[in-house]
Amino acid sequence: xxxxxxxxxxxxxxxxxxxxxxxxxxxxxxxxxxxxxxxxxxxxxxxxxxxxxxxxxxxxxxxxxxxxxxxxxxxxxxxxxxxxxxxxxxxxxxxxxxxxxxxxxxxxxxxxxxxxxxxxxxxxxxxxxxxxxxxxxxxxxxxxxxxxxxxxxxxxxxxxxxxxxxxxxxxxxxxxxxxxxxxxxxxxxxxxxxxxxxxxxxxxxxxxxxxxxxxxxxxxxxxxxxxxxxxxxxxxxxxxxxxxxxxxxxxxxxxxxxxxxxxxxxxxxxxxxxxxxxxxxxxxxxxxxxxxxxxxxxxxxxxxxxxxxxxxxxxxxxxxxxxxxxxxxxxxxxxxxxxxxxxxxxxxxxxxxxxxxxxxxxxxxxxxxxxxxxxxxxxxxxxxxxxxxxxxxxxxxxxxxxxxxxxxxxxxxxxxxxxxxxxxxxxxxxxxxxxxxxxxxxxxxxxxxxxxxxxxxxxxxx
Ligand SMILES: [Zn+2]
Numbered sequence: 001x002x003x004x005x006x007x008x009x010x011x012x013x014x015x016x017x018x019x020x021x022x023x024x025x026x027x028x029x030x031x032x033x034x035x036x037x038x039x040x041x042x043x044x045x046x047x048x049x050x051x052x053x054x055x056x057x058x059x060x061x062x063x064x065x066x067x068x069x070x071x072x073x074x075x076x077x078x079x080x081x082x083x084x085x086x087x088x089x090x091x092x093x094x095x096x097x098x099x100x101x102x103x104x105x106x107x108x109x110x111x112x113x114x115x116x117x118x119x120x121x122x123x124x125x126x127x128x129x130x131x132x133x134x135x136x137x138x139x140x141x142x143x144x145x146x147x148x149x150x151x152x153x154x155x156x157x158x159x160x161x162x163x164x165x166x167x168x169x170x171x172x173x174x175x176x177x178x179x180x181x182x183x184x185x186x187x188x189x190x191x192x193x194x195x196x197x198x199x200x201x202x203x204x205x206x207x208x209x210x211x212x213x214x215x216x217x218x219x220x221x222x223x224x225x226x227x228x229x230x231x232x233x234x235x236x237x238x239x240x241x242x243x244x245x246x247x248x249x250x251x252x253x254x255x256x257x258x259x260x261x262x263x264x265x266x267x268x269x270x271x272x273x274x275x276x277x278x279x280x281x282x283x284x285x286x287x288x289x290x291x292x293x294x295x296x297x298x299x300x301x302x303x304x305x306x307x308x309x310x311x312x313x314x315x316x317x318x319x320x321x322x323x324x325x326x327x328x329x330x331x332x333x334x335x336x337x338x339x340x341x342x343x344x345x346x347x348x349x350x351x352x353x354x355x356x357x358x359x360x361x362x363x364x365x366x367x368x369x370x371x372x373x374x375x376x377x378x379x380x381x382x383x384x385x386x387x388x389x390x391x392x393x394x395x396x397x398x399x400x401x402x403x404x405x406x407x408x409x410x411x412x413x414x415x416x417x418x419x420x421x422x423x424x425x426x427x428x429x430x431x432x433x434x435x436x437x438x439x440x441x442x443x444x445x446x447x448x449x450x451x452x453x454x455x456x457x458x459x460x461x462x
Contacts, residue, residue, distance in 0.1 A: 039095075
């Protein structure tokens with residue numbers, strides 16, 4: 001009898017211990033979800049040392065609860081596991097999964113049961129807004145002539161439920177701004193970037209807060225361009241000069257030898273510096289700051305999107321694309337700003353050396369690299385032809401020259417178009433400010449763009 005009591009007591013103590021030792025689950029939603037549309041993915045990290053035997057998610061609206069997902073696995077009540085890695089649950093919280101969901105407020109609940117004796121249920125819940133009304137977008141009916149590597153402007157009319165609109169060209173997206181004088185319309189200046197194939201169709205788009213997207217095609221004609229390939233021989237003397245100019249302390253691009261340090265600077269640092277330049281796109285004003293054509297000075301030593309094969313001891317060691325023009329100049333000659341604008345960068349920028357970036361409005365910016373001295377400050381307004389400082393050979397420069405390039409919404413483009421008054425009038429100002437452009441062109445004959453290699457695509461709307 002005593003033995004039986006002892007066994008029962010031991011078992012009870014064991015059960016109690018197992019119960020007390022049972023674990024809890026931590027549920028973390030990442031990334032945060034605030035808006036739910038037709039199909040909105042939700043990802044939850046589930047952490048429990050014993051693992052979980054059930055996970056479930058619901059969306060609740062008023063007193064109604066719609067199930068979204070439920071997963072069960074065989075339970076381990078007595079011989080549970082320890083040190084289980086956290087797991088990730090991803091489910092779809094949109095109207096596709098809950099057809100009776102309505103526009104408005106809702107709450108998402110995620111639950112998990114611990115895989116041990118107690119099987120505690122833990123949960124997390126968060127408020128969301130359901131947005132189901134779709135966006136709409138209508139393109140303009142203008143003819144768009146586009147140079148590969150260059151730019152163009154399109155007007156769009158977004159409608160329905162939308163929060164974001166612009167132009168998409170392959171993997172690139174360009175913001176839109178309100179079209180002056182026509183509040184229901186917007187425009188985007190966009191690039192047909194140099195690294196896209198010739199068969200990409202640019203499109204206007206509008207997107208609602210839930211990420212649902214509408215697109216529209218406009219008429220366009222692309223002029224494909226051939227970009228040059230050039231050999232760029234580099235010897236030990238030039239290599240150590242460049243590496244020591246950019247990283248004298250050996251901390252930015254450490255490596256066992258000069259060549260590996262050079263390749264780090266020419267590759268990783270170049271990409272990082274181009275990313276820093278692209279990020280300046282948000283420092284812009286929503287108005288035209290430029291005035292007439294951009295200034296063109298100096299002799300063209302390298303052209304936009306030249307492909308450079310770096311040759312060292314007779315072997316190709318690297319290949320990079322040069323996104324700008326190298327304009328030769330004499331040491332300590334003034335560097336003139338190409339147009340009116342506001343300085344948004346005036347500091348060292350890795351391979352570009354001492355660098356100035358000027359915003360000309362609507363995310364159009366010009367870049368001046370390798371300067372010996374900078375005489376302007378970030379935030380300063382500058383006038384066309386004003387001196388920004390003096391030319392030099394800082395950064396990745398073998399000799400004195402100005403690296404000049406332009407970017408639209410963070411994507412580098414061929415600046416040549418902006419040196420051409422007719423192009424600016426026909427492709428940009430006539431759409432941005434039709435009245436002013438019309439008045440200006442009344443005295444002169446219209447310019448016609450035609451090139452033999454043109455390819456027409458898209459269809460004319462309306
Ligand atoms: Zn350059």
